[in-house]
Amino acid sequence: MAYFSVNGKKVYYETHGEGKPLILLNGIMMSTKSWTIFKETFSHQNRLILVDFLDQGQSDKVFEPYTQELQVEVVKGLIEELGYEKVNLLGISYGGEVALQFIVKYEHLVDRLVLFNTTYRTSPWLKDIGDAWNLSRGDAMDYYLTTIPVIYSPSFYNRNRAWMEARKKLLTDTVFSDKDFMDSMVRLTVSAENHDVREELKGIRTKTLIVSSEHDFVTPKEEQQELHRLLENSDYVLLPDTGHGSMYEQPALFTALTLGYVNAKDLSMSVL
Amino acid sequence: MAYFSVNGKKVYYETHGEGKPLILLNGIMMSTKSWTIFKETFSHQNRLILVDFLDQGQSDKVFEPYTQELQVEVVKGLIEELGYEKVNLLGISYGGEVALQFIVKYEHLVDRLVLFNTTYRTSPWLKDIGDAWNLSRGDAMDYYLTTIPVIYSPSFYNRNRAWMEARKKLLTDTVFSDKDFMDSMVRLTVSAENHDVREELKGIRTKTLIVSSEHDFVTPKEEQQELHRLLENSDYVLLPDTGHGSMYEQPALFTALTLGYVNAKDLSMSVL
Amino acid sequence: MAYFSVNGKKVYYETHGEGKPLILLNGIMMSTKSWTIFKETFSHQNRLILVDFLDQGQSDKVFEPYTQELQVEVVKGLIEELGYEKVNLLGISYGGEVALQFIVKYEHLVDRLVLFNTTYRTSPWLKDIGDAWNLSRGDAMDYYLTTIPVIYSPSFYNRNRAWMEARKKLLTDTVFSDKDFMDSMVRLTVSAENHDVREELKGIRTKTLIVSSEHDFVTPKEEQQELHRLLENSDYVLLPDTGHGSMYEQPALFTALTLGYVNAKDLSMSVL
Amino acid sequence: MAYFSVNGKKVYYETHGEGKPLILLNGIMMSTKSWTIFKETFSHQNRLILVDFLDQGQSDKVFEPYTQELQVEVVKGLIEELGYEKVNLLGISYGGEVALQFIVKYEHLVDRLVLFNTTYRTSPWLKDIGDAWNLSRGDAMDYYLTTIPVIYSPSFYNRNRAWMEARKKLLTDTVFSDKDFMDSMVRLTVSAENHDVREELKGIRTKTLIVSSEHDFVTPKEEQQELHRLLENSDYVLLPDTGHGSMYEQPALFTALTLGYVNAKDLSMSVL
DSSP states (O other), rough: OEEETTTTEEEEEEEESSSSSEEEETTTTTTGGGGHHHHHHHSSSEEEEEEOOOTTTTSSSSSSOHHHHHHHHHHHHHHHTTOOOOOOEETTTHHHHHHHHHHHHHGEEEEEEESSSOOOOHHHHHHHHHHHHHHHHTHHHHHHHHHHHSSSHHHHHOHHHHHHHHHHHHHHGGGGOHHHHHHHHHHHHHHHHHHHHBBTTTTTOOOOEEEEEEEEEESOHHHHHHHHHHHEEEEEETTTOOOSSSHHHHHHHHHHHHHHHHHOOOOOOOOO | EEEEETTTTEEEEEEEESEEEEEEEEOOOOOOGGGGHHHHHHTSSSSEEEEETTSSSSSSSOOSOOHHHHHHHHHHHHHHTOOOOOOOEEEEEEHHHHHHHHHHHHGGGEEEEEESSSSSSSHHHHHHHHHHHHHTOOOOHHHHHSSSSSGGOOOHHHOOOHHHHHHHHHHTTTTGGOHHHHHHHHHHHHHTTTTTTTTTTTOOEEEEEEEETOOSSSSSSHHHHHHHHOOOOEEEEETTTTOHHHHHHHHHHHHHHHHHHHHHHHHOOOOO | OOOETTEEEEEEEEESSEEEEEEOOOOTTOOOOGGGGHHHHHTEEEEEEEEEEETSSOOOOOOSOOOOHHHHHHHHHHHHHHHSSSEEEEEETTTHHHHHHHHHHGGGEEEEEEEEEOOOOOOOOHHHHHHHHHTTTOOHHHHHHHGGGGGGOOHHHHOHHHHHEEEEEHHHHTTGGGGHHHHHHHHHHHHTTBOTTTTTTTOOOOEEEEEEEEOOSSSSSHHHHHHHHHSSEEEEEEETOOOOOOHHHHHHHHHHHHHHHHHSSSSOOOOO | OOOEEETTEEEEEEESSSSSSEEEETTOOGGGGGHHHHHHHHTTSSEEEEOTTTTTTOOOOOOOOOOHHHHHHHHHHHHHHHTEEEEEEEEEHHHHHHHHHHHHGGGEEEEEEESSOOOOOHHHHOOOOOOHHHHHHTOHHHHHHHSSGGGGGGHHHHOOOHHHHHHHHHHHHHHGGGGHHHHHHHHHHHTTOOOOTTTTTTTTTEEEEEEEEOOOSOOOOHHHHHHHHHSTEEEEETTTTSSHHHHHHHHHHHHHHHHHHHOOSSOOOOOO
């Protein structure tokens, strides 16, 4: 529970435990609070570092237009604040996009990278989906229905009715009815519009785990397959019967893959 | 270009060509006009029958609440109007749902059935997506962005930028700005909310072709696989790298599968 | 039931029905007799042309080494014998390879092409599998067990026990115990070893349907996906839960896809 | 490097490192020597325990007929020998089958279970493939070509020509030319013929990671999906573009998944 500054804006972060440092970069709707169920296990052998991007959680709002480059500097500032020479990064969706832009600019600061449900670019298709989200901002229920069903797999959404209904009530009653939150969501969404690192990934050699979900309707698995082709030292795995929100649908696989990849002494063994 | 009546409402239909009768049942946003590019080939060896469901195209509007059972009676009325003992049905999405309810009630009137991108039930997930569509009704661009990107595969949407942009302009300038059209769309969407034929399909033996698309974000392929398990005499095929709007993305496969399945003299050959 | 000559060798063929000509090119273990269950339906609207490649069925054996180029000339000779300017070709596996080599050399003679379970090249992996087949030639049961299970999907093989066991008895008692048949099989297998049309397919514009099977353990679906990328005017479809012998596992889809693709008046409709 | 006895037969095992115990159960052609490249990383935080099943590596041969139940007792004996109350088990293919039979009989001895490329039963299809292996026993090259290509993905086999050719030479010159080794292979293959734990898995609650490969031509992914349905507390993940020998094709994912799953403090976190 501490703050540091980037461009005069305060950034909130927390650290838990000791060991190899692992920074978790949030998806767009998330915050440091989203990691509650993972905190104990992720900090058992690692120094777990949670952070709110600008316009998220307890970090400052940013009222002028910005791109994800600003969040790249948040990550850079965080690593400096903590005094590390190298860290491990986990990014989810929006956070994964920031992570990709980060290694393009600051590859020397990253040991291993783990990406869940992350695309290498905001395609015209994804941009239009983001615009649909933003056009629904004025009505909490409209926003819920436009954004939430597509981030779960149909089977998870249909199986866990009580939980989804409770979440619908909670999100529409509070979070999506909060004008400040919604303004932040719109700015965050817009900040990702020009994300495209296809060209810049050439030559990047960071050991990277790419995880996609079979039923990801926001960042379809084909984009992670392309990312795998673009990133020379990457490994690629698929979560069957899972949607975009893989950390909630498959918490055991999310945990095992992340901790196993980050903590393995060596990952370069080969019979070849 | 003719009309008949169902429950005092006028239903518009067209027939083209001669041969085995093939009735096409429209998806929710479609109308008889949607079939222009297919008309010549589909009527080459068949009597092609196009029809507007109530609340579609040139058929009457229905201002009181209704369910898809009403559209089932439209299909029944059409077959009577044409004087057939048996017809072949092709249904797409909403039209496929009506087709499924139709064989449950009037199986004796159907020779072969072809279903593209059709689910056996409106799941809670799909209902919420429909609600998102309906809540966007007041803003043409919001409606476009909420409904259209998800009915194409990302690769089709991203590859054909000029066509998609022209379509965006056309739909937002005219169709989705037409209050009557939008009111119909909302009613049609609501009419499908209680669709669920899981139980009723037991014992149905109509020879049925089930076609799903790999990137169908509205009626995911798992639902067609389940439909294939439920429907004893069904065949199941998958269109790779295709979205919900398979007729537009894969017109050659749409044509070959439909005409081949409907017109083959026999489909029951087996080595077993 | 007639013969013509290629390089002094007699080639057996049959024709059935009248209409657009459709030549079926056999898989490696097949012959004109393999088409019994399809003959009536395939000749209903078409002139169906069955042919035994050299070293197959009732065509002559070839005792000197040869490549699939010889079979390309068989197809060429057949078209001349029948006096057609253009024909439609369907090829399965080995027959599909010959068909691909045929369009490279004689594209002007082909109207539409349908390929089931066909690869664009004999990869080192496939060559080694062919060598395994040939090394088992001396023992009918060894040959059966090495070649047959892998050409069916596990689910078909496990579900249809009585039929598979009867087939095992028949094939090991007679066909695979026939030294002449086995010698032919070895030569046919060897004749495909250098198949590779990757480079030659550039510029080929024949309208082509490519059908692959999800559980094809001989010509995996990735090879048909690559073929689809290589062949500009191709359409690609996948048969779920099906093995290499798709014509036997999915006779209705095999029939509908083939007849629909060959007989549709036009396949070039597009909204774009 | 030590031995213990089961039914009067000597079983060879090794332990490396300290920490949570992890026993690796070999695939059918493997031995303790197969783990060389993984030893350092797997023993970094764990006590890594390698063992040769009877008829493998440095353990005794078994000349009378036996089933995998004998190997279950090998695992039981090993745990007793080491004095553990609970261990973690990783099984690959044959070793995974033994692991499944082990938890049916001795669930109380297992903490977490990791299964790579493992089926819940030897289907008629798999039995026939095993028979093909055994009928090729007399000829080293025949055995190589019948068994080895199908345990790799085509893309791995085709991409790594030099390594595969070196392996072909090594295996045919030495291992597959060794009559004792081949006799063991045949007995091991036969010992798995009656493997079927479908019924016995009901009620098993061991936390289990099930990993399948997209191009597994020996234990197709559908069998792991079924295993996932049968095993209540299981998690399921897929390795794209990988064959049966996933540990060699995807060593980084093999390592991360195994160590992450075994070593995570908790895997039961859930938002539900």
